[in-house]
Amino acid sequence: MLIVEPCAGLGNRLLGLASAYALAEELGRELVVIWKREAGCNIRASELFDLPMQVVEISENGLKKEPVARLRGDREKKKWRGRASLFLECDDVERIKEQQGYEGVLEMLRKEPAVYFKTFGPVCALGADSYRFLRPGRKIEEKGAALFGRLGEHSVGVHVRRTDHTEAIANSPLSLFVERMRRELAADARTDFFVATDDAAVRDELRAAFPAEKLIFNEKGIIDRDSKEGIEDAFVEMLALSKCRKILGSYNSTFSLLPSYIGDIPLEVVSR
Numbered sequence: 001m002l003i004v005e006p007c008a009g010l011g012n013r014l015l016g017l018a019s020a021y022a023l024a025e026e027l028g029r030e031l032v033v034i035w036k037r038e039a040g041c042n043i044r045a046s047e048l049f050d051l052p053m054q055v056v057e058i059s060e061n062g063l064k065k066e067p068v069a070r071l072r073g074d075r076e077k078k079k080w081r082g083r084a085s086l087f088l089e090c091d092d093v094e095r096i097k098e099q100q101g102y103e104g105v106l107e108m109l110r111k112e113p114a115v116y117f118k119t120f121g122p123v124c125a126l127g128a129d130s131y132r133f134l135r136p137g138r139k140i141e142e143k144g145a146a147l148f149g150r151l152g153e154h155s156v157g158v159h160v161r162r163t164d165h166t167e168a169i170a171n172s173p174l175s176l177f178v179e180r181m182r183r184e185l186a187a188d189a190r191t192d193f194f195v196a197t198d199d200a201a202v203r204d205e206l207r208a209a210f211p212a213e214k215l216i217f218n219e220k221g222i223i224d225r226d227s228k229e230g231i232e233d234a235f236v237e238m239l240a241l242s243k244c245r246k247i248l249g250s251y252n253s254t255f256s257l258l259p260s261y262i263g264d265i266p267l268e269v270v271s272r
Contacts (some may be wrong), residue, residue, distance in 0.1 A: 001108065003116040005034040007090055008232055010048075011254030016119040018130040018261075023109060023123060034080060034116075034139035036060045036073065040242045041230045045108050045148070050135040056080065073088070077221050082229040087209055093119045098228035116271055136239060144236040147194075148243055154190040156181075157244035157265075162199035171251035171271040174202060179269050180248055185214070193217060196255075212231050238262070 003267055004015035004020035017033065025056060031053045034043040038060040045055050058073030059066045086108075088096075096104045105123045109115050117123075118138035136144075160177055161168040184191045194216040203217060218237050224230040238255065241247055244262030249256025251271040262266035 001030045001032065001083070001114040003032045003034060003114070004086055005036065005118040006120075007076075007118050008120040009254075010231055010238075011258055012120045013041065014131075014134075014258055015122045015126065015254060018126055018134070019122040019124045020119070021133055022126070022130055023106065024053075024218050026106070027109060028056075028107075032073070032080065034058060034077065039100065039226060043228045046137065047228070047232065048140060048235050050137050052133055052135075055139050059188060063164060065120055081116050084112075084114045085118075086112045086115045088117040089121050090118045092119075093117055096121070105210045115186065126261060128261050131258075131262045134262065136235070140232065140235055140239070142186075143232060146237055147216070147218055147236065147240050151194055151240060153245060154188065154192060155216070155244045156184055156191055156239035157247040157259065158195045158248045158251065159241060159247060159256045159259075160197040160199070161250035161255060162197065162202060162204045165250070165253065166229065167252045168250040172249075172269070173272075174205055176270050176272070177248060178206070180268075181210065184248075186209075194240050196241055208235065 005132060006016040007209050020033070021031060033045065033051065033055045035051055035055050036058045037043060042061065045051060046057065057078050058076050059069035060073060061070065063070050075195060081099070093105065096108060102124045152153060158177060158181065160174060161172070164239045181193055192212070192214050195203065196218070197203060206215060218240065223254050238259050240263065241259035244263070244265065246266045247256060247260050248266065249267050251269055256267060256269065259265075
């Protein structure tokens with residue numbers, strides 16, 4: 001048995017989830033997912049996905065906010081840890097990856113009958129095939145239907161990451177995106193752009209740089225990624241990016257990378 005607790009934000013969790021699924025298949029093990037609601041990803045897995053494995057939903061929002069849910073979650077984690085022959089924190093997993101690579105992770109899992117591990121990233125190599133199991137939930141499909149319907153064979157996805165991602169801000173300035181988008185239009189005037197961003201100012205600047213009919217936004221989307229609605233909209237935008245013919249993405253951004261895997265489409269990182 002493999003018991004995985006994906007950590008951090010939605011993108012990081014999807015990296016951990018997909019790689020745990022791949023390893024469970026390779027090893028012929030049952031996979032159990034411990035999905036926690038907490039700041040930064042305060043939403044149930046069942047509100048986002050229709051997953052083909054057992055998912056244990058818990059809360060880590062604190063005793064003051066959700067006392068009953070938090071106590072139940074603590075009991076669930078204790079129960080599943082008790083079933084494991086080995087427990088690994090995120091730092092333990094990262095140490096194995098650093099010292100022995102993905103092969104070291106696989107060998108460690110192979111030796112133990114039941115492993116509970118936490119991770120905020122991949123534990124094996126990933127590609128387009130890694131996300132074949134991922135099915136959006138009904139609410140996500142309904143929420144994104146109008147947006148998905150606007151995307152066609154000439155749509156290019158653009159992901160401009162800002163807020164606290166200092167590397168993306170420094171290495172992927174908006175001026176480079178504008179330049180790259182203009183080149184796409186010069187090559188094919190039929191091109192339009194679906195733009196996903198966590199900065200409302202980026203939308204305004206792109207509207208000033210391009211004709212309105214060339215830009216597609218998730219107009220009703222909530223940029224706040226600390227709210228349930230914001231996480232739902234983030235996943236909708238991730239799926240929308242995956243439905244484009246290619247992605248112009250931000251430097252070192254998981255959110256740019258994942259849609260290229262999900263849709264099996266090219267990713268071009270726009271950077272200095």
